[in-house]
Amino acid sequence: MVGSFFRSFNRNKVMLLMVLPGAIWFLFFSYLPLVGTIAAFKQYRFSRHGFWYSLVHSKNVGWANFKFLFSTDAAWSITRNTLLYNIAFIVLGLVFSVALAILLSELANKKLAKLYQTGMFLPYFLSWVIVGYFAFSFLSMDRGLLNHTLEYFGMDRMQWYNDPKVWPYILVLVYLWKSIGYSSVVYLASILGIDRSLYEAAMIDGASKMQQVRNITLPMLKPIIIIMTLLAVGKIFYADFGLFYQVPRDSGTLYSVTNVIDTYVYRGLKTTGEIGMSTAAGLYQSVVGFVLVMVSNYVVRKVDKDSALF
Amino acid sequence: MKKKRNFHQASPGWNIVFNLIAGIFAFLCVFPFVFVVIISFTEEKTLATDGYRIIPKAWSLDAYQYIFKTGDTLLRSYGVTILVTVIGTVVSLLLISLYAYAVSRRSFAYRRFFSLFAIFTMLFSGGMIPTYIVVTQLLGLKDSIWALILPLALNAFYIMILRTFYITGIPDAIIESGKIDGAGEFRIFSTIVLPLSLPGLATIGLFSTLGYWNDWFNALLYIDDPNKVPLQAMLMRIESSMQFIQQNSANGSISLEVLQSMPQDTARMAMVVLATVPIIFAYPFFQRYFVQGLTVGGVKE
Numbered sequence: 001m002v003g004s005f006f007r008s009f010n011r012n013k014v015m016l017l018m019v020l021p022g023a024i025w026f027l028f029f030s031y032l033p034l035v036g037t038i039a040a041f042k043q044y045r046f047s048r049h050g051f052w053y054s055l056v057h058s059k060n061v062g063w064a065n066f067k068f069l070f071s072t073d074a075a076w077s078i079t080r081n082t083l084l085y086n087i088a089f090i091v092l093g094l095v096f097s098v099a100l101a102i103l104l105s106e107l108a109n110k111k112l113a114k115l116y117q118t119g120m121f122l123p124y125f126l127s128w129v130i131v132g133y134f135a136f137s138f139l140s141m142d143r144g145l146l147n148h149t150l151e152y153f154g155m156d157r158m159q160w161y162n163d164p165k166v167w168p169y170i171l172v173l174v175y176l177w178k179s180i181g182y183s184s185v186v187y188l189a190s191i192l193g194i195d196r197s198l199y200e201a202a203m204i205d206g207a208s209k210m211q212q213v214r215n216i217t218l219p220m221l222k223p224i225i226i227i228m229t230l231l232a233v234g235k236i237f238y239a240d241f242g243l244f245y246q247v248p249r250d251s252g253t254l255y256s257v258t259n260v261i262d263t264y265v266y267r268g269l270k271t272t273g274e275i276g277m278s279t280a281a282g283l284y285q286s287v288v289g290f291v292l293v294m295v296s297n298y299v300v301r302k303v304d305k306d307s308a309l310f
Numbered sequence: 311m312k313k314k315r316n317f318h319q320a321s322p323g324w325n326i327v328f329n330l331i332a333g334i335f336a337f338l339c340v341f342p343f344v345f346v347v348i349i350s351f352t353e354e355k356t357l358a359t360d361g362y363r364i365i366p367k368a369w370s371l372d373a374y375q376y377i378f379k380t381g382d383t384l385l386r387s388y389g390v391t392i393l394v395t396v397i398g399t400v401v402s403l404l405l406i407s408l409y410a411y412a413v414s415r416r417s418f419a420y421r422r423f424f425s426l427f428a429i430f431t432m433l434f435s436g437g438m439i440p441t442y443i444v445v446t447q448l449l450g451l452k453d454s455i456w457a458l459i460l461p462l463a464l465n466a467f468y469i470m471i472l473r474t475f476y477i478t479g480i481p482d483a484i485i486e487s488g489k490i491d492g493a494g495e496f497r498i499f500s501t502i503v504l505p506l507s508l509p510g511l512a513t514i515g516l517f518s519t520l521g522y523w524n525d526w527f528n529a530l531l532y533i534d535d536p537n538k539v540p541l542q543a544m545l546m547r548i549e550s551s552m553q554f555i556q557q558n559s560a561n562g563s564i565s566l567e568v569l570q571s572m573p574q575d576t577a578r579m580a581m582v583v584l585a586t587v588p589i590i591f592a593y594p595f596f597q598r599y600f601v602q603g604l605t606v607g608g609v610k611e
Contacts, residue, residue, distance in 0.1 A: 008419055011419070012418055012419050012420060014495040015412045015415060015417075015421075015495065016412075016420070018408040018412040018495070018499075019408070019412045019420075021404075021408065022405045022406070022409035022428070022464055023427065025405060025463060025464045026428060026431055026464070028444065028448075029441065029445075029460070029461060029464070030430075030431035030435060031431075032436075032440075032444045032448065033435065033440035033443075034436045034440070035436075035440075036436050036440025036441070036443050036444055037436050037440050039439065039440060039443065046443075046447070051443060051448035052448075054443070055443075100332070100335070103331060103332055104332060106324070106325070107325065107329060107332065108322075108325045109329075112329065112333075113332070115336070116332040116333060116335070116336040117336075118336075118597060119336030119337065119340045120332075120335060120336050120339050121593070121597050122339050122340055122343070122590075122593065123339050125520060125524075125589050125593045125596060126343075126524070126586060126589065127523075127525075127526060127542045128526070129526050129542045129543075129545050129546050130542070130582055130585065130586055132546075132549070133346060133545070133549075133579070133582045134342035134343070137342065137345055137346055137349060137362050137579070138342070138345075143357065143361035143575075144361065144362060145345070145362055145363075148361055148362075148363070177339065181339060182600075185600075185601055189601070241527065242527070246546070249549065249550075250550070262438070265437065265439060266438060268439070269438065269439050269442060270531075275439060279437065279440060282436075282437030282438055282440070283437060286436070286437055289434075290433055290434045
């Protein structure tokens with residue numbers, strides 16, 4: 001038994017050497033943090049004696065962190081915000097990027113279409129910090145373009161960074177602005193892959209453009225739409241930290257509509273110092289996220305075996 | 311030859327409407343950047359009275375002069391970002407290509423185990439705080455450049471993309487012929503596999519270059535030393551310290567000196583421009599590979 005293991009080890013020595021650096025990385029950056037989730041059940045204290053010492057010697061509190069987390073309003077509001085924003089992103093993102101892909105595929109001048117696409121792709125390459133500055137140039141109270149425009153039309157200035165009402169719209173808009181150009185590429189690629197003879201036949205039968213879209217393009221896109229959507233559903237418990245932290249400029253008055261699980265966890269670490277409760281929130285996110293990924297992968301597998309993640 | 315008819319084509323009327331919609335959206339995507347460029351070339355005094363304008367009353371190069379005269383912070387951050395991006399991309403390509411190659415080889419007995427070892431990390435993670443604790447307490451990387459490099463070095467998704475690339479792009483026969491000629495695994499990898507998989511490596515390399523250049527999150531978590539703050543994080547810091555000063559300037563605890571040493575509005579926008587310019591120039595090139603990467607990512611074993 002041991003002998004055969006060593007023989008097999010020996011035969012795979014070089015390959016094992018090749019995965020070694022990566023495996024060590026995964027061990028440190030993925031698997032040891034899993035051990036670290038024990039902190040969710042502790043009253044965690046940083047100790048100068050290091051990782052293991054802090055972990056072992058922090059006081060055990062059982063489920064208290066979770067109990068406390070779910071007894072506060074925070075648990076409810078961060079879960080609600082994360083879910084509602086993601087649902088809006090998934091639905092609107094899908095509608096707009098599919099529409100845009102169809103629209104781009106219909107343009108007569110392919111050079112222009114390429115040019116538009118290059119423009120739309122740009123926001124995807126910028127960091128959230130930069131996008132935050134962009135947003136500020138529009139939304140600044142005394143200098144922003146939007147308030148100038150409002151004044152020009154005789155309306156009052158708005159205190160954008162102090163008004164929670166408008167932020168759900170702003171965040172959704174910024175998200176769509178940044179991501180649509182990118183996601184429409186996926187749909188455009190599959191539209192261009194559709195057999196042209198289908199459209200030819202439809203035109204001979206006298207189908208209008210709209211009928212062609214409804215009866216050929218959309219049905220042919222259905223599998224990829226379903227896959228993309230289910231993959232997004234699997235990640236519905238995760239929020240893009242940058243969008244919710246940089247764009248509202250970490251403004252305290254807006255927390256009621258901008259705080260999501262990820263920003264809550266971060267603030268628990270850096271601002272409020274509630275390590276245990278914050279880890280509990282992170283673990284809650286991981287567990288629910290894991291269940292959702294498994295469920296949506298199961299569904300993907302049912303719909304289209306080849307597109308499943310695993 | 312008869313011109314092939316294009317059946318993906320709207321009628322002339324709709325074509326105009328579609329062009330308008332696509333054109334306007336494309337414009338809106340580019341406009342904020344152009345606007346920030348304009349602000350950076352606006353004269354500071356005009357800005358104070360007029361605010362940000364698309365066509366300012368007075369133009370000025372002051373912001374850029376200011377940066378190049380007093381811009382140690384900016385230059386240092388530029389340096390940190392370039393260093394982190396270069397080292398990071400190299401390290402991450404090395405780790406990813408080795409790992410992906412091994413798990414792509416049918417002759418590797420433990421390939422299923424190591425594939426799962428990677429994939430599992432996509433499904434379940436400890437989260438931000440346990441990772442923070444490991445990086446700072448176990449690895450002792452607080453305030454180290456490596457805290458900006460290592461956390462982004464590897465991810466399972468890139469490994470899967472490259473593995474698919476190796477499996478579909480490099481026939482077993484070539485590797486076998488290398489073996490017959492007496493080459494070892496590492497030699498085969500470096501002289502046959504790597505050159506053949508250049509498009510795949512370029513895709514992953516660009517993904518990670520972009521990831522490193524745009525990263526601010528790891529700096530937010532791990533870097534307090536002002537000498538090691540990368541570009542994006544520096545822009546973020548200037549912003550929050552400005553806010554801090556504005557909020558606290560009423561109580562007089564902030565000296566006038568500090569206030570004057572802060573970069574002015576136009577200078578900050580000029581910094582944004584300088585941080586973005588490399589991306590703007592590189593991105594048509596990026597775009598091609600990203601589209602390719604999206605397609606490669608969609609292909610399954």
